[in-house]
Amino acid sequence: RLARYQDIAARLARAEGLTDVQARALAKEGKAVVWIDGGLHATEVLGAQQLVQWVYEMVSRNDPETQRFLRDVILLAVPANPDGMDLVSNWYMRNAVPEKRLTTGVPRLYQKYAGHDNNRDSYMASQPETQAMDSILFRAWYPQIMYNHHQTGPAGTVMFAPPFRDPFNYNLDPLIPVGIDLVGAAMHNRFVAEGKPGTTMRGGANYSTWWNGGLRTTVYYHNMIGLLTETIGNPTPMEVAFVPDRLLPTGNTPFPIMPQKWHFAQSLAYELSANRAVMDVASKYREDFLYNIYRMGRNSIDRGNRDTWTLTPNRVAAVKQAVEKNRAAKVQATPVQYLNVLRDPAARDPRGYIIPADQADFPTAARFVNALVKNGITIHRATQAFNASGKSYPAGSYVVMTAQAFRPHVLDMFEPQNHPDDIPYPGGPPTPPYDNAGWTLAYLMGVKFDRVLDAFTGPFEKLAGFAPVPRGSVAAPAAGSTLYAFGRGTNDAFAAVNRLLAAGAEVFTVGAQSPAGSATLPPGTFVVRANSTTAPIIQKLAAERGISFRAMGDAGSIEGMTKLRVPRVALWDVYGGSMPSGWTRFVLEQFEFPYQVVYANDLDGGNLNAKFDVLILPDGATLAASDSTRGFESRIQPADVPEEWRPRMGRISAARTLPQIRAFVEKGGTLLALGDAANIGYTLGLPLADAVTDSAGKGLSRAQYYVPGSVLAVAVDTTNAIAWGLPSRTDVYFDNSPAFRLKSGAGEKGVKPVAWFDSSAPLRSGWAWGQKALDGAAEIVVAPVGAGSVVLYGPEVSFRGQTHGTFRFLFNGIYYGQGGRR
Numbered sequence: 001r002l003a004r005y006q007d008i009a010a011r012l013a014r015a016e017g018l019t020d021v022q023a024r025a026l027a028k029e030g031k032a033v034v035w036i037d038g039g040l041h042a043t044e045v046l047g048a049q050q051l052v053q054w055v056y057e058m059v060s061r062n063d064p065e066t067q068r069f070l071r072d073v074i075l076l077a078v079p080a081n082p083d084g085m086d087l088v089s090n091w092y093m094r095n096a097v098p099e100k101r102l103t104t105g106v107p108r109l110y111q112k113y114a115g116h117d118n119n120r121d122s123y124m125a126s127q128p129e130t131q132a133m134d135s136i137l138f139r140a141w142y143p144q145i146m147y148n149h150h151q152t153g154p155a156g157t158v159m160f161a162p163p164f165r166d167p168f169n170y171n172l173d174p175l176i177p178v179g180i181d182l183v184g185a186a187m188h189n190r191f192v193a194e195g196k197p198g199t200t201m202r203g204g205a206n207y208s209t210w211w212n213g214g215l216r217t218t219v220y221y222h223n224m225i226g227l228l229t230e231t232i233g234n235p236t237p238m239e240v241a242f243v244p245d246r247l248l249p250t251g252n253t254p255f256p257i258m259p260q261k262w263h264f265a266q267s268l269a270y271e272l273s274a275n276r277a278v279m280d281v282a283s284k285y286r287e288d289f290l291y292n293i294y295r296m297g298r299n300s301i302d303r304g305n306r307d308t309w310t311l312t313p314n315r316v317a318a319v320k321q322a323v324e325k326n327r328a329a330k331v332q333a334t335p336v337q338y339l340n341v342l343r344d345p346a347a348r349d350p351r352g353y354i355i356p357a358d359q360a361d362f363p364t365a366a367r368f369v370n371a372l373v374k375n376g377i378t379i380h381r382a383t384q385a386f387n388a389s390g391k392s393y394p395a396g397s398y399v400v401m402t403a404q405a406f407r408p409h410v411l412d413m414f415e416p417q418n419h420p421d422d423i424p425y426p427g428g429p430p431t432p433p434y435d436n437a438g439w440t441l442a443y444l445m446g447v448k449f450d451r452v453l454d455a456f457t458g459p460f461e462k463l464a465g466f467a468p469v470p471r472g473s474v475a476a477p478a479a480g481s482t483l484y485a486f487g488r489g490t491n492d493a494f495a496a497v498n499r500l501l502a503a504g505a506e507v508f509t510v511g512a513q514s515p516a517g518s519a520t521l522p523p524g525t526f527v528v529r530a531n532s533t534t535a536p537i538i539q540k541l542a543a544e545r546g547i548s549f550r551a552m553g554d555a556g557s558i559e560g561m562t563k564l565r566v567p568r569v570a571l572w573d574v575y576g577g578s579m580p581s582g583w584t585r586f587v588l589e590q591f592e593f594p595y596q597v598v599y600a601n602d603l604d605g606g607n608l609n610a611k612f613d614v615l616i617l618p619d620g621a622t623l624a625a626s627d628s629t630r631g632f633e634s635r636i637q638p639a640d641v642p643e644e645w646r647p648r649m650g651r652i653s654a655a656r657t658l659p660q661i662r663a664f665v666e667k668g669g670t671l672l673a674l675g676d677a678a679n680i681g682y683t684l685g686l687p688l689a690d691a692v693t694d695s696a697g698k699g700l701s702r703a704q705y706y707v708p709g710s711v712l713a714v715a716v717d718t719t720n721a722i723a724w725g726l727p728s729r730t731d732v733y734f735d736n737s738p739a740f741r742l743k744s745g746a747g748e749k750g751v752k753p754v755a756w757f758d759s760s761a762p763l764r765s766g767w768a769w770g771q772k773a774l775d776g777a778a779e780i781v782v783a784p785v786g787a788g789s790v791v792l793y794g795p796e797v798s799f800r801g802q803t804h805g806t807f808r809f810l811f812n813g814i815y816y817g818q819g820g821r822r
Contacts, residue, residue, distance in 0.1 A: 005031045005074060006141060012290055013142035013223065015297025015405045023298075027290035032282040035076040035137070035146035036275055040119055040215060042084030042110035043103050044151035045092070046233045046264070050271035051077055051149070057272070065280070072283040076136065076143060080215070081118060081129060084110030092235065094642075101236055105636035107645040109577030113586040117579045117800055119148075122218035123413065123441060125374040126586070126801045133215065138222055138376030138406070144289040145183060147227040147278050148216035149271065156243025158198035158257055159231040159270055160205040161187045167420050168209035170312060171408040172220050173296040177209065179225040179289075186281040187229075187274050191255070196270055198240065198257030205230065210419065211435040212412050221409035222376065223296035225289075229274055233267025297405030304403030305455075308349045309342060310411070312418040350402055350451040353414050354388060357396035359448040360489040360727075362470050363546040364804045368447045369398050369467040372413060378404050379463040386458035391450065396470065399460050413441045414449065416711070419767035429702040430769050436709035436735075438766020439802075443711045443731040446805025472542035475551040477530065483552040484538060488524045488725025491591060491804060492545040494811040497526055498592040499541065501566045505534040508561035509819045524724030524812075527552070527561060562819030569595040569814060570612040572603070572621045575648040580618035580675065580796065587798045587807060593814065600650035603657050608664040614814050615664060619675025619796050623683060624653040658683060666786025670817040672810065678738045678792035684785065687743040687751055688792075691777035705773045709735040710766025714779050714795075715758040721819075722754045722782055722791060722812050730755065731764055732779065732795035733803050739777035739794055753778035754791075755809075780809060782816075789816060 008030035012023060039048030055077050058066065069075075079085070087110050088103055095101045109115035114127055121130040137143065153159045162184030168177050184201060191199045207228060211217050216226035232238065242259040249256055282289060319338050326333050355365050369379055380399040385392060402410050419437040423430055442449055477484070486493055500507050506529040510521045521527070528549075530538060541547045571588070573581040581597070588595050596612070608615065638646050652658075662684060665671050673680050681688050692700050712734045716723045732755070742751055756779055760772040768774075779794040791813045797806035 002074075005033075008290070009033050009142045009144075010140075012294040013297060013405060015294050015301060018294065018298075020298075023291055023294040027287045027294070030290050032073045032145070032286040032289050033076065033141055033143040034073050034278060034282050035078060035141075035143040036149070036278070037078035037080045037147070037215070038149045039082065039085045040080035040148065041116055041150060042081050042088045043106060045085070045088060045103055045235065046151045046231055046267050046271065047149035048079065048085045049264075050268055050275070051079060053268060054272060054275050065276070068283050069279040072286045073279055075279070076141060078133065078136070080133065081111060099236065102636075103234065105576070105641070107575060107577075107641070107648065109579065109582050113582040113801075115577055115579045115582055117583070119214050120435070120800055121213070122215055123213050123375060123409070123439075124371055124800070124802050131374060134374050134376075137219060137224070138374075142293070143224060144293050145225045145227065145278060145282055146216060146219050147229075147275070148214075150228060150230045151233065153230050153232040154200060154205045155241040156246030156257075157200045157204065157232070157253065158196070158240065158262075158267070159229055159274070160200050160207065161191075161229045161274060162227050163201055164207050164209050164228075165202050165205075166208065167422065169212070169220070169412070169417075170310060171411050172209070173223060173299055173408065175292050175296050176220050176223070176225065179292065180209070180227070182285075183225055183227060183278060183281050187277040188254070190273055190277040190280070191270070194273055196273060197255040198253075199255065199270075200246075200253040202252050204252035206432070206434050208434050210433055210437075211439070212409070213435065213439060218375070218409070221412055222406050223293050223300070223408070227278065229271070231267055231270055232262060233264050235264050237264075238262050300405050300407035301403050303349070304351065304401060304407050307345075309347060310349050310415075311342065313420040314418050315342060315347070345453075348453045349411070350414075350453055351455050352399055352401040352452045353410075354393055354450045354452060355398040355400070356448060356450070357382075357394045357398075357470065361446065361491060363490055363492050364445055365398070365447045366467040366469060366546075367804065368442060368445045369463075371441065372400065372410075373463065373466050375409055376406055377410060379467065380460035381463050381467075383459045383461050388456040388458065389450075389452050389454060398463075398467065399458070414451070416440050416443070416765035419710075421767075421769065427703060430706045430767075433708050433767070436766065438710035438764070440711055440765040441802065443764055444733060444799075444803045444805055446727075446730065469544060470546045472546045472548040474538055474542050474549045477551040481552055482530050483527055483558070484530055484549040485521055485525050485527050485552055486547050486549050487522070488526070488808065488812070490547070490725075491807050491811070492547055493526060493725070494593070494808070495545055495591040496541045496547045497564065497815075498566075498594070500528055500534060500537060501564060502592070502594070503533060503537055505529065505537070507564045508558050509564055509815070510561055511819050512560065523719070524721065527558060564815065564818050566594060567814050567818070568611065568613045569593060570598045570602075570608070570615045571595050572615070572617050572652070573597045573599060573648075574620075574651070575599070575645065578618065578620050580620050583801050584616060584618045584674075584798050586801050587810070590801075591807070591811065593811075599648045600652045600657060601647055603652060603660055604650075606660045606663065608660060609667045609669055612664070612669065613817055614670045614672060615661065617671070617673045617677035617680065618798075619677055621652060621673070621677040623658055623680065624651045654683060662785070665788035665790055668787040668817065670788055670813065671790045672793065672813045673790070674793045674798070674810075675735075675737060675796040678794055681740070681781065681783070681790065681792045684790060686781075686783050686785075686790065687746040687749055688740045688781065689743055691739040691741040692773050700770065700773060705770035707734055707736055707768045707771060707774075708766070709733065710768055711764045712757070712762040712768065712771075712774075713759070713764050714755040714762070716755045717753065720752060720754045720782065721816055722780065722809060724812055725808050730805060732797070732806055733799040734795050737779070737794040737796070738792070739774055739779060740781055740792065741776075742778060742781070749783070751781060751783040753781055755780040791816065
């Protein structure tokens with residue numbers, strides 16, 4: 001029977017080929033499916049411990065309520081990060097004195113690359129743990145309710161539990177927020193009835209339903225009710241914080257708790273009550289939850305098959321402005337006239353999206369398609385050339401129709417997010433979103449696509465499994481020639497270079513246009529000499545990476561080209577693990593870059609040029625003001641750390657590290673500084689200033705300027721070696737990132753902008769309050785320092801392993817010292 005219940009859950013979630021009557025019958029027959037997890041963030045030990053206790057209770061208790069749960073509900077109990085839990089548990093138990101044990105101070109990330117960001121990977125699904133969980137959620141079991149346990153609760157409370165604060169995302173079916181309200185009310189009702197005070201909701205914390213990307217938020221875009229709780233508790237006893245503003249009952253916190261000593265068992269009791277509340281409501285409303293996931297899927301399919309208009313904050317604001325304008329001019333207009341503005345035919349939602357196979361970096365487009373597949377999205381592939389909306393597309397192009405159950409996720413991956421202006425009062429500072437404000441994955445990955453507004457068909461076949469890497473070509477060499485050329489137009493070109501160099505191949509790069517038989521090679525083109533060793537590697541790269549190798553004719557020559565060598569790359573990290581560094585490691589490994597992780601003590605030791613050509617400082621690698629802040633900063637002393645981990649302790653500082661970095665660059669090294677690490681440009685004395693200031697040079701307040709994680713467009717100097725192979729306009733991830741103004745005379749000193757804002761409205765997706773302040777600001781800057789170079793990247797060009805559209809800025813930087821400097 002289990003397979004039958006799984007099939008029912010899948011058919012209802014997919015909502016294909018069913019009538020309402022059939023869906024009702026399946027809902028009556030089926031069982032509700034509930035996901036309850038724990039331990040995603042391994043240092044949040046409560047979640048993993050409650051899950052063990054919860055499973056034990058479900059298999060051992062015989063009371064009527066538990067038996068009803070087991071009769072009506074299928075429970076998916078998910079240990080989300082068991083390897084991380086082992087790491088943290090071993091760290092906690094290393095101290096023989098129980099009162100001195102800590103879950104903090106773990107020497108490395110509890111997920112190899114992402115650490116805490118393992119809850120930021122759901123739509124990208126780049127990590128194996130995420131891929132496993134996404135497969136269960138969106139391709140196997142399709143739970144109607146998923147409950148994601150976290151720690152810790154807001155100060156002065158025991159737990160935050162749903163409902164969440166506004167805004168919720170306008171792409172979601174309205175049954176999502178009301179479903180969350182229903183389950184959340186059941187949770188809070190149970191806490192109060194059991195005499196468990198101290199739970200808060202809505203405005204009691206900053207969690208919302210706006211963002212897609214977390215484990216409990218991505219499910220919203222798949223018509224599932226996602227729950228999050230944040231609960232205090234630690235195996236070592238603690239105190240409920242004294243927060244006077246939390247002591248009076250409010251709508252957010254109806255049953256406050258007084259400050260008191262708090263034990264782990266009490267937190268476990270709250271968690272288990274929350275689990276029971278979820279199972280209880282799932283049992284009592286089993287048929288409703290099963291039918292409603294069908295209803296939401298059916299709604300999505302119906303919307304994808306007809307003309308629809310998604311209302312966004314900007315579109316509503318435009319109508320409000322028209323109303324005010326007409327009112328001021330004493331012009332009478334009817335509501336129908338305003339509605340007609342909202343229903344402009346050109347502003348319709350797409351019936352589908354086409355990803356052309358002839359775009360420059362089609363292998364990256366295939367990765368984007370596979371991210372959609374991992375999230376349960378139905379994809380079609382053109383078996384031959386076709387036309388749609390008056391445009392021709394080649395065979396192999398991918399088609400994503402919006403008439404499918406998970407339409408909200410489809411729209412969210414292709415369309416720009418339009419975050420509302422969340423301002424608490426006129427003139428006040430913006431309220432920060434829970435995570436990013438904008439994340440359109442097609443933009444971040446640099447994927448080219450077309451929106452098709454009218455219904456269309458073609459020679460399409462449903463993609464079975466994942467999109468294959470489009471095979472590249474290897475042209476037959478001309479007589480007497482052993483040289484092959486390939487461009488920098490794809491990210492995978494760098495994987496090819498790195499693999500060839502690792503095999504001992506001769507690889508060159510074109511610094512200026514060079515002859516290649518009957519044509520010319522543009523700057524940045526890679527050239528490899530084929531022989532018996534490299535020829536099979538070239539064939540394999542064409543198959544695995546989609547690289548096309550062009551044979552150079554008799555006139556082809558390496559004259560004037562620069563021979564490349566394996567780059568010696570150092571990547572900064574810190575004791576405990578830096579997530580931006582971890583994500584950068586992941587990106588480098590995906591494209592086969594060799595690297596060595598270095599820590600403050602390694603950099604402070606100097607003589608860096610003897611070991612490295614390139615030093616990467618990712619976001620977060622900021623210089624401490626003095627040596628007084630050196631050492632691990634989380635109450636862990638070196639004596640309490642096992643000897644093998646002590647070399648990782650310490651922070652980079654202006655006093656000790658900066659002179660070594662300066663010497664490294666002056667002697668010919670390349671420094672790549674990403675995100676807030678790019679502020680090192682100021683301490684190195686480069687002729688730069690903060691671009692986001694008022695006329696007096698004073699930095700703008702948050703009430704004047706605020707750009708939380710969003711997608712912005714920059715202009716790019718593609719003649720600069722840092723931007724070889726990139727388009728002249730590129731989308732970047734921007735999170736209140738550094739923005740530079742070149743001082744007078746900077747050009748004469750060789751300082752050059754590579755990417756900059758050329759508009760007063762660069763926002764592409766998200767929220768950019770006061771964005772006009774960015775007009776003209778440089779975002780990527782390259783500067784000579786002695787015999788070396790400094791490249792400052794304001795945007796995080798490798799952010800969370802998602803920004804494939806800007807990876808080449810980083811990759812070019814790694815090879816900049818080998819034929820790129822001018």
